[in-house]
Amino acid sequence: MNIEERIQAAMERLFDEVISPSTPPTLRAAMGHALFPGGARIRPQLYMAVAMVSGEDFPALTDAGAVALELMHCASLVHDDMPAFDNANMRRGKTTVHTEFSEPIALLTGDALIVMAYQVLLSQSTKKPLSHDHALRALEMMNLLSQGVGVPHGIVAGQAWECESKVDLWKYQRAKTGALFTASTCMGAVAAGANPAPWMELGESLGDAYQIADDIRDVIGHVELIGKPVGQDAELGRPSAAQVLGLEGANTEFKRLIDQAAKSVPDCSGRDILRAMIFKESERLVPQREYKNYLAMSKKQAARSEHAL
C-alpha cells in the first residue's frame, strides 16, 4: 500500500468510525461531499512521508494525524467557498458544499470537520492502555494542529488578514497556507516520537512555495486544470505574490523555495526519496511547460498591442 492508498483507507475508516448512522443525514452527506473524492491530499502526504522517514512506530496514531490534517484543510475550503468569502460554486471540479446543500449546512459542515479533526486523534489516544510517551505525542500533535489552524498564526488568522485594510503579504500567506504545512511536517516527526524542530523549515518553505504556486496558477491556469475559477485574486482584490513580484519574479521565487525545501530535509535514511517527492510535487504545482507557453503567448499579445498603437 503506497502513501496515497494508506491515506485514503485511513480517511474512509476514521470517517465511518466517528460518523455514526445517528448523525443528521444531510450533515453526514455534506461532510462526505467535502472529503470524498479528495484533492491532492498534499498535507497528509507530506506529514506521512516525514513520519515514515522518522521511524513511525504507532501506525494508528500516524493515520489519525494524516486524517486530522486533511479534515482541517477541507473545513477551511468549505467555509472559504461560502458567499461571505469567495462565493465559489465549484471546487475540485464539482459543486461546493453550500451550492450542493445549503449555506447553513456548509457552515455546520466546516464546524463539524474542525471538531472531527480532534475526534480522530482522540479516538486513538483515549484507547487503553496508552503509554505516557504516546499520550504526550497525541497532546503535542493536537497542539501543533491547533497552531496551524487557530489564532494567532494559523489558517483562520490568515483568512482574517483578508478582512484588514493593511496587510503584510508574507505574514498573510504564511498564516493562510504555510501554517498547516509547518503543522504537517512537525506533526509527522512528533507522531514518530522524533524532534519536530528540524522539520519546521521544510514545512515553511513548501507552504510558501505552495502559496506562490497558487497565485501563479490563478494567473496562468484554466478552470479545467485547477477545478476552480481563475483570476479570483485580482477580482477579489486579494494580496497576491504574482501581482507584487510579477509573473516571472513569482516563478523564480517558486523555484528558489522548492530548492530551499529540498535542502532543508534533515539527514535521515529516506532523505533522497523525500527530496525526489518534493521536485515531483513542484512540477505538479506549476507545470513549467504550461508556464512557458503562457509567458510566450502573453509576450506575443503585448507586442501585438504595441504594434497596433
Added chain:
Amino acid sequence: MNIEERIQAAMERLFDEVISPSTPPTLRAAMGHALFPGGARIRPQLYMAVAMVSGEDFPALTDAGAVALELMHCASLVHDDMPAFDNANMRRGKTTVHTEFSEPIALLTGDALIVMAYQVLLSQSTKKPLSHDHALRALEMMNLLSQGVGVPHGIVAGQAWECESKVDLWKYQRAKTGALFTASTCMGAVAAGANPAPWMELGESLGDAYQIADDIRDVIGHVELIGKPVGQDAELGRPSAAQVLGLEGANTEFKRLIDQAAKSVPDCSGRDILRAMIFKESERLVPQREYKNYLAMSKKQAARSEHAL
C-alpha cells in the same frame, strides 16, 4: 473568589495567553466581543461546581476546562446568529458579531473560538512535566468536549437537525443543548480525577430543563429580559417543547426535570450546596411569577375573545 469570579478571571487570563498581539486586529476584537461581557456562564459554572465537589487537585486544568466549555458555547452562538441561521441582530443585549463586524469575520470568529477551546486545554497539558494521570485527564476532557460539540450527538448535530424535514424533538434538543451540559458535568468529574459516569444524568436533566426553559421564555419573555428577540421558534418554524406540550405542560415538565436533576446528584460532601444551586438556577431560568402573570393574562385574553364572538 467565588465560582463566577474564578471563571471570569480564567476567561481573561487564557484569552490573553492564546491571543497574542499578532492576531489580526479585527478578528481579535470580534472574539473579544463574542466572549466579554458574558452571559450567565451557566455551563462553566456547572462544570466548576462538579469539579470542586469531586475534589479538584489541578486548578490550572480545571480553569482551562471551564474556559473551553464557554468558548464552544460562544462559538455556537456566533454561528447560530448569522444570516444563514437565525439572522439575529441582538444577543445578550448587544449587537451580534456579524452585525458589529461582518459576516466573514463572524464565520472566522466561530472557527477560531472552536480551535481555541482545544488550545486552552492544550496550553495546560503540554507544559512539562506532566504526570500520566494528568495527561489522560486532559485527553478525556477533550474527548468529552468534542462529543458535546461535534457529530453524531453534539450541538453541531443539533443545529443540523433544524435542516431536516423529519425531526425527533427530543433527539434534536438533547443534541442542541443537552450535549454540552452533559459534557460540562462529566468534564468536571474528569478534571478532578473522578469517574464521570455518575454525573451524566445531572447534565442530561439540566440540559433538557434548560432547553424547555428556553422554549417557555421564547413564548412568555420579552426582549429586555432575555436580551434577544422572542417568538423566534414559531417564526422560524422550529421544533419547540412549548408548542408540543402547551405552555402549562412545558412548565410542568420543566419543574419535573429540575427535581430529577437535583435527585441525580451523587453522594458527595457538597451535595446540598449543589442542589441549592440547581433550584436557584431554575428560578432564574423560568421566573415562576412571570410565568403565572403571563398565563393569567393570556387566559383573560382568551375569555375576552370568546365573549366577543
